[in-house]
Amino acid sequence: MAVIGSYPLIIAGCLIILLSFIFTKIANKTNVPAVLMLIGLGVFIQYGLKLMKIPEIDFFPILEVIGIIGLIMIVLEAALELELKKEKIKIILKSLLIAALGLGLSLLAAAGIIFYLIPEMDWYTAMLYATPLSILSSAIIIPSVGNLSEEKKEFHVYESTFSDIIGIMFFYFVLNVIEFQNPDPAAISEVMHPMISFGISISVSVLVAFAASYMLLYIFQFINEGARLFLLISLLVLLYAVGKMLHLSPLIIILVFGVIVQNNELFYQGFLRRYFHKKKFEILKRELHVITMESAFVVRTFFFVIFGASILMSSLFSLKVLGVSLLLLISIYAIRWLFLRAFMGFDIFPQLWIAPRGLITVLLYYAIPQKYSNEFFDSGILLFIIIATSLVMTWGLIRSAKVQDIPLIVNPIIEEETLDEKEFYHDSIP
Template sequence: MGELSAYYLVIGAAVIIIVSYLYNILAQKTNIPSVILLIVSGYLAKEFLGFEFNEDEWFLPLEVLGIVGLILIVLEAALDLELRRKKLRLIGLSGLIATLSLFFNTFFLAFGIRYFIGNLDMLTAVIYAIPLAITSSAIVIPSVTRLERAKREFLIYESTISDILGIMFFYLLVENLDTNGATEVGFNVITTIGGTLILSVVLSYAMIIAFQRIKSDVKLFLFFAVLILFYAIGKLFHLSSLLMILVFGLVLENRMLFFSGFLRKYLYEENVKRVLVDFKLLTRESSFVVRTFFFFILGMSITLAGVFVPDILLLTLYFIVGMFAFRWLVFKLIFKRDYFPQFLIAPRGLISILLFFAIPKEFRINEFELGILLLSIVVTSLFMAWALVLNGIGRYGRMKRYISILHAVQKGRGMINRKTKDRENAA
């Protein structure tokens, strides 16, 4: 019976990945986020199979999967960031909006949590608010492929920076909970970030120089295993381990900038370029698998009774209205006119789930339902889908107008040419 159960698990895992891939294709055609479809599938599978979801039994596997997921998300995001002079303004604007949105959403939602849930101190409310304040690059990046280049790049940078800043903000807060006094907290944060940055740069150079010399074909998972090892060891020493992953990704992607001058002789560009292509593929594929199982498991953990709670519905409405109103105001002030559909593209997703499960046990509250996570993910994803569909229709309409004008011009030219020939023949 145990052997049969193992086969059922293997079949189920394979089916989930295949279905997730099909959902991605459907999302590209319809702009309906695959996240929603995976959550619904998880819920329907649980209801159909009569499966009882026990959070205590799933916590350790989810925590391990969450650690790997965080590393993959930050690494994938860092490998998409090009440090080029011509993109400094774009990076600056996207970073400004990501930072303003993160801190506004965090404290705006924290006040809402205290009001609607009650009996919470401000620190606990902020810890619960941070995961929902972060825009998910895991959803944004594959969803904006059809947007104009400038808008697409802006949203990729904004969501990536939001991910990175949000994760760092969350862990810096959680890891300094026992520290007394704002001055001591500030000193700890500065020394931690400073020490981590120095260590990260040294490790990044060492890893790139070492791995470009490996001749074996089997090295990508070794590469990734070393990163996980550094992350875990850094956590044990209370370092900002995600900053290590971020710095490594930036150095690897922008190696020509970091290996300049006398350091250039230590860089074998052809070897690194060949490894980087495969490493990006590994990161992207692994991130896809982690996202698939996380959203499916989230669907299995949801109970409709926990969603349709009046306080949860009101809190979600409060948060969604405030978040999009703030985004509209900021985008209007900065971009003046051309800010659609960007201001409506701010989905919550995998990062929110991962950080939610990473909240320390002493801060867990029974009153905070998973329904707020589900509703925030679904509603923000629906807004994004609606904006992308409208943008696609608008672009299609403009394209039709351009084609009709082109046809009219060509028709006019044809009539002129015929009249000219008739005159020449008559002469």
């Protein structure tokens, strides 16, 4: 049996990072999403391993771990972009409403399509499968909207972040409903009612989020040496993992932490002011921006490559997959048009086309417990939706750039350094 050695794996990992960087530059020039190139690289690796007669590798454990870390980094990255100012209240509320209502109606439409077209699928299981397909991908959206106007850019940052968090919480709420209706006979006690469980989870998560955030930020103001940022990220990941095991909503912890860092003066009022050191907070905020951006780049790279290496490409050529996927796509953009038109008037381009699915869609799909999985649901539907929505987004951004006559940068993996970050790097060099 063939075994891949350590050094070939190291070389492969380095080459993947290098290729991801090159894909980023190609994306800037050609407008082809780097995500699609990374998935294509994964497919190439999959068939390369088959040609080398290397036994099939179970990528799921790796994909799951990378996906969870990626999810944390993406939410933290998005939270560090959220500025809570009076002049932004309107756009925050508007994006929250569009994200929540759009997610809810898209989910119902997708669940209906899955329920009627996939055999042996009950309604709640259909909703479980529909949720990942209804969540916007902030991992793709946030780095892709840099050339839009400031208002539209902020709208997409807020909307995709809210969609991620609300969608993930709803996914586990539906899972709790299914478990409540199908209790395990071996369980010692009865399963708590889903609404009560959900309410307790949110309340405790918010309390833990604020307590942990204030504690961590107070301590890390006084740590100036060593790998303090990786220590901080490790503690956040630890909080997420422990919160998950305790059935909380740990993404709220990550979100609250990032929002407090970004809006520190707002959250340090009254007696808390004495624990606030503005200069140290600014340094910590800028360093966190850099490390989350760099870490998200690496995590997204390996996630989409491994996803490409684990998917079954032949499923894309199934007429059933094509039929279900096309109906899902029609529902996605029809519902998006409805809410954008209702809340934003006629100025809904290119926002209408910016609705890609990505990392969270894949991660939640693989999070469906085996006992609730349906063998008739083809994973090719996920791949089709991810590719199609990414291509539609690319077309929308290109069309918008031509109309405005501005150069377009479509880069769903990593943003270029801002002037401030370059100055920060320069100032940091002794």
